[in-house]
Amino acid sequence: MNTLLLKELEQAAGKNYVFTSSIDRELYSYDATKERRVPEAVVRAVDAGQIARVLALCSRHGIPVTPRGAGTGLSGGSLPMCGGVVLDCSGMNKILELSPQHMVAVVQPGVVNGALQQEAARYGLFFPPDPASLDMSTLGGNVAENAGGPRAVKYGVMRDYVLGLKVVLADGRIMDTGGRTIKNVAGYDLTRLFVGSEGTLGVIVEATLRLFPIPEHKAAINGFFSSARAAALAVQRILTSGIRPAALEFLDNSTLKAVSRMGLHVPQGAQAFLLVDVDGPEEVTIRHLERIRSLMMDHEDRALQTHASASPEEYEEVWKIRRSVGPAVHSLGSGCIAEDIVVPLGSIAAMVERTAEIASTSGLYICCYGHSGDGNLHVNIVYDKERQDQAKHAWDTAAMIFDAAIALQGSISGEHGIGMIKLGFLARGIDPVALDVMQRIRRLLDPAGILNPCKALPEPEAGMIPGDAP
Amino acid sequence: MNRPHHSASTDTEKRSTFDQEVLAASHRCALCGTCQKECPVYGARRREGLSARGRLRLLTARFEGYLDKNTEKALAEAADQCMLCGRCSKNCPNDVPGMETFKAARAFFAETGVSAGMLSPRRLLLARMLPSPRLFRAMLALCRSGKPLLDQLLTRFSGLSMLLPLLAGAEKLPPVASHAALFDVPDEVAGPAGAPRVALFSGCLGTWMRPGLLRATIRSLSRRFTVSIPKLQGCCGLPALSGGFPQAATLLMERNIEALMAARADLIVTPCASCAHTLAHETPGRVSPAMAEKAALLAPKVRELSLLMAEEPGLCLPAGKNGSPVFVHVPCHLSVSFGVSCAPGDVLRRAGIDTFTDGGEQCCGGGALVPQLNPGLSTDVFQRARAAFNRSGAAIVATECSGCFIQWTRCLPTARVLHPVELLFAERS
Numbered sequence: 001m002n003t004l005l006l007k008e009l010e011q012a013a014g015k016n017y018v019f020t021s022s023i024d025r026e027l028y029s030y031d032a033t034k035e036r037r038v039p040e041a042v043v044r045a046v047d048a049g050q051i052a053r054v055l056a057l058c059s060r061h062g063i064p065v066t067p068r069g070a071g072t073g074l075s076g077g078s079l080p081m082c083g084g085v086v087l088d089c090s091g092m093n094k095i096l097e098l099s100p101q102h103m104v105a106v107v108q109p110g111v112v113n114g115a116l117q118q119e120a121a122r123y124g125l126f127f128p129p130d131p132a133s134l135d136m137s138t139l140g141g142n143v144a145e146n147a148g149g150p151r152a153v154k155y156g157v158m159r160d161y162v163l164g165l166k167v168v169l170a171d172g173r174i175m176d177t178g179g180r181t182i183k184n185v186a187g188y189d190l191t192r193l194f195v196g197s198e199g200t201l202g203v204i205v206e207a208t209l210r211l212f213p214i215p216e217h218k219a220a221i222n223g224f225f226s227s228a229r230a231a232a233l234a235v236q237r238i239l240t241s242g243i244r245p246a247a248l249e250f251l252d253n254s255t256l257k258a259v260s261r262m263g264l265h266v267p268q269g270a271q272a273f274l275l276v277d278v279d280g281p282e283e284v285t286i287r288h289l290e291r292i293r294s295l296m297m298d299h300e301d302r303a304l305q306t307h308a309s310a311s312p313e314e315y316e317e318v319w320k321i322r323r324s325v326g327p328a329v330h331s332l333g334s335g336c337i338a339e340d341i342v343v344p345l346g347s348i349a350a351m352v353e354r355t356a357e358i359a360s361t362s363g364l365y366i367c368c369y370g371h372s373g374d375g376n377l378h379v380n381i382v383y384d385k386e387r388q389d390q391a392k393h394a395w396d397t398a399a400m401i402f403d404a405a406i407a408l409q410g411s412i413s414g415e416h417g418i419g420m421i422k423l424g425f426l427a428r429g430i431d432p433v434a435l436d437v438m439q440r441i442r443r444l445l446d447p448a449g450i451l452n453p454c455k456a457l458p459e460p461e462a463g464m465i466p467g468d469a470p
Numbered sequence: 471m472n473r474p475h476h477s478a479s480t481d482t483e484k485r486s487t488f489d490q491e492v493l494a495a496s497h498r499c500a501l502c503g504t505c506q507k508e509c510p511v512y513g514a515r516r517r518e519g520l521s522a523r524g525r526l527r528l529l530t531a532r533f534e535g536y537l538d539k540n541t542e543k544a545l546a547e548a549a550d551q552c553m554l555c556g557r558c559s560k561n562c563p564n565d566v567p568g569m570e571t572f573k574a575a576r577a578f579f580a581e582t583g584v585s586a587g588m589l590s591p592r593r594l595l596l597a598r599m600l601p602s603p604r605l606f607r608a609m610l611a612l613c614r615s616g617k618p619l620l621d622q623l624l625t626r627f628s629g630l631s632m633l634l635p636l637l638a639g640a641e642k643l644p645p646v647a648s649h650a651a652l653f654d655v656p657d658e659v660a661g662p663a664g665a666p667r668v669a670l671f672s673g674c675l676g677t678w679m680r681p682g683l684l685r686a687t688i689r690s691l692s693r694r695f696t697v698s699i700p701k702l703q704g705c706c707g708l709p710a711l712s713g714g715f716p717q718a719a720t721l722l723m724e725r726n727i728e729a730l731m732a733a734r735a736d737l738i739v740t741p742c743a744s745c746a747h748t749l750a751h752e753t754p755g756r757v758s759p760a761m762a763e764k765a766a767l768l769a770p771k772v773r774e775l776s777l778l779m780a781e782e783p784g785l786c787l788p789a790g791k792n793g794s795p796v797f798v799h800v801p802c803h804l805s806v807s808f809g810v811s812c813a814p815g816d817v818l819r820r821a822g823i824d825t826f827t828d829g830g831e832q833c834c835g836g837g838a839l840v841p842q843l844n845p846g847l848s849t850d851v852f853q854r855a856r857a858a859f860n861r862s863g864a865a866i867v868a869t870e871c872s873g874c875f876i877q878w879t880r881c882l883p884t885a886r887v888l889h890p891v892e893l894l895f896a897e898r899s
Contacts, residue, residue, distance in 0.1 A: 021541070026536060027527065028518060030501055032500060033501075070506065071501075071503060072503040090518075133502065136507055327565075
């Protein structure tokens with residue numbers, strides 16, 4: 001960035017909020033993908049007016065702008081792929097309003113999801129979207145990525161909780177969408193358009209979010225199965241039983257092996273694991289837990305053993321194996337492609353089986369686990385990062401997993417987003433007309449192409465070849 | 471894009487040891503950001519460079535040659551901005567040893583930086599406060615030959631010599647005595663017949679600044695124990711370690727091991743959480759191999775006084791009803807190092823005192839020499855602690871650590887700051 005432009009940027013953002021030292025740029029060059037892209041400058045966002053001035057300037061000069069929350073994303077959404085400016089929104093972290101009457105919260109984008117949970121709990125309320133990064137990730141990032149988590153099976157994802165947004169557009173205009181009502185059909189649903197837009201359509205500077213009453217009671221049960229198929233069939237039985245679990249999580253054999261390497265006990269012969277969480281009035285959760293236990297045990301493909309929680313300590317114990325998966329899988333190898341395909345509920349068993357087939361033919365260590373209750377499975381492909389051939393083989397294998405999900409009428413990403421990691425694969429699973437419409441919307445809102453370029457959607461003129469791995 | 475400008479192979483052996491430590495930590499780190507969750511300095515300012523992830527990334531980038539050459543001083547400052555509370559290491563799902571890496575970084579930059587003339591005047595001044603090993607050995611010889619009363623010189627071995635200079639608001643603290651209170655109490659105070667023996671490790675505050683704390687501790691302990699008070703004890707070594715002077719810390723630790731072993735006690739009790747942390751967790755791995763076995767024997771016997779009072783109700787006296795509640799600030803070196811968050815509040819409540827506790831979740835910003843090296847940051851971290859105190863409506867703060875005592879006293883002069891044992895064994899003025 002030349003000196004003149006930098007001066008203009010300092011005028012727009014405020015001199016104290018622009019950073020260009022190699023240290024400052026390095027600090028905003030990464031996220032949880034472990035990729036590295038260094039920006040030319042970092043701007044510390046403080047308010048909508050400042051962001052508007054910065055975006056207008058960048059639009060005029062064609063400088064890329066990458067909004068960033070806490071940098072915890074798994075698809076590279078906050079990496080400055082084309083250099084330019086990283087807009088650090090983590091300091092805009094005020095909960096502007098929390099209304100128990102309206103059951104809404106109005107937040108700035110840098111508020112950490114967990115901080116909102118904590119504040120809402122003081123009023124007996126909670127915010128259902130619960131990505132694994134809940135304690136670190138910001139709500140601005142959660143909205144932009146349309147984040148979800150284990151509770152999605154019962155409560156849905158971020159999209160279902162955003163009632164309104166304040167957004168700064170690429171040309172510097174500030175726009176309010178939606179409001180604070182549950183129903184609102186006045187005009188197009190621009191709020192939903194921005195949820196999951198991965199920072200490509202505007203910068204979210206305020207969000208009005210819906211809150212729910214905290215369920216009275218929580219309980220959980222886990223079970224080990226002799227095959228992935230047996231577990232997947234139990235998932236089907238539970239989902240069609242009339243009970244709506246608050247979480248329904250699955251671990252395959254490879255994931256169990258990784259977990260047992262961490263010192264956690266996995267019974268002999270166990271090839272798959274299920275965790276079912278229920279919430280509601282205590283008497284209901286007790287009844288539901290018993291029914292779920294029976295759905296796991298009283299069948300031909302019965303669980304080897306189950307363990308239900310009877311106290312808060314036991315509840316944590318029942319969850320322990322599921323919670324240890326992240327570090328267990330991380331410790332397996334230097335490289336890991338962490339994918340998050342999603343399939344329709346009736347196709348979970350088929351997807352798990354197809355993944356196992358692909359794993360055995362690829363010769364790579366593949367862990368399949370995740371939110372089986374909503375069809376969202378994390379397929380983690382482990383490889384040696386130092387070996388170029390293995391990296392390519394791993395991405396070829398990832399492509400086969402994506403194809404398998406698409407063949408089952410699923411999608412290549414359930415909650416991580418496309419970012420830059422899956423950019424080359426997007427065209428496989430999306431209708432070409434829909435892609436064209438998306439690209440036109442993007443160009444309409446960001447004609448200079450400054451907002452998070454090289455991400456989320458392939459550039460039409462770049463001629464991205466479908467399946468071209470990053 | 472930045473290009474690497476040096477490789478590890480050209481560096482000194484010292485540098486490569488440090489780099490290896492950084493790389494091992496970096497390899498473990500998934501860059502997930504979990505370390506930000508409870509980090510007091512990140513929480514205060516929400517800057518990536520203040521999180522363990524950010525700091526580790528910078529040290530890695532330095533090794534990889536991605537940073538400009540003139541960044542060493544800024545990196546040293548980044549290491550100095552860590553409170554060394556250990557929350558990042560404790561919460562990390564991948565067991566990244568953040569705190570240990572940043573301690574090593576402080577030592578590395580102190581050692582290599584001095585010769586390169588890159589260090590801040592602040593740290594150089596701190597370094598001058600440390601005893602020279604030669605003087606220390608000479609002093610020790612004098613002490614052993616039965617002439618231990620060279621008090622003024624002994625202050626050189628007090629952690630206060632590192633904690634007090636450069637400290638804004640130091641004038642609000644009680645004056646430092648020119649005479650060690652340790653020498654005003656007997657070598658041994660007998661407990662009930664057949665009582666087990668404890669060795670009292672006074673800590674710098676009890677010895678030099680708060681003689682009342684030392685006396686209250688002895689009064690409490692002697693209700694159930696025979697209390698031995700080894701006179702050759704000194705600073706636990708933590709300030710030196712935080713300052714990036716691990717060799718000086720080792721000397722202090724070794725002296726303490728000798729003093730405490732001689733007491734032949736069943737338990738080692740200190741009214742300072744940071745001393746307890748250092749004796750139990752830092753000392754065994756930092757002393758010479760010849761001393762390591764003794765240190766390992768002593769470590770499991772170490773108790774901070776509040777924890778012992780919680781285990782042994784007989785150490786407490788009932789207290790009169792207090793008007794406003796006592797705000798209990800649980801030091802990081804109790805909550806993070808020993809996993810204790812309730813014991814201090816429980817002890818006071820059991821004695822009939824109304825309390826309001828922060829549960830060990832709120833660092834006060836008084837540790838790891840941050841108030842001396844980066845006063846603004848320390849004050850920012852303290853703001854949340856202050857807010858919690860103000861919400862409580864309390865007029866007294868109860869806390870068990872020297873660093874916390876200094877921080878609360880200088881930042882909140884309107885409040886009285888006491889150890890729980892001082893509340894239960896108040897002296898008539």
